[in-house]
Amino acid sequence: MILVFVVTNWHGKIICKRYVIKRVELLKKKGYPAFKPHDLRHTHCTKLIDSGINMQYVQQRLGHKSLKVTLDIYTHLTAARRKTEASKLDSAFSAMTSF
Template sequence: MAYFLHKQNDRWLLSNVVRDYFKEVCKQANVPFLSPHALRHTHAVHLLESGANIKYVSERLGHKSVKVTADTYLHVTEKIENEALDLYSDYINF
């Protein structure tokens, strides 16, 4: 079972409690529900797309190895692919 640390009172919360609370907040805000894990995934992909070092992202997510981070989050997005092609184009035209 996953837990989240509540920063204001240093108490651990069960992941289902966090998910249920977040679901209610989304409902009240009239936005589609995304799980807290989906937000974590989006955050990790955005960091990687922005050029953040994968070692930094891995440590931020608490992974035991960079391989876990790469296998989980470093799927090729259109932005990453376009930037890689631009880098290659600049390289061969230098």
């Protein structure tokens, strides 16, 4: 099976790569921080993971051959995730002190 990755607008219409690149350049001219179109893929994946989407689904969506690739690249901790994990630790230690 060959996977084809595309960017679409809100109506599902395919947007060509050149259009995306031009929009990124326009944002840069307006003073937004510079980024590459590929950064959108990284952000998308991070948001999926932070939302609790199944990692195997994320792997397939990105077209990675193995789950290890997805995990190695995309499972860094975001600020929101750090808070969640810290909260879990606090709860675990609070439960320990109630003995």
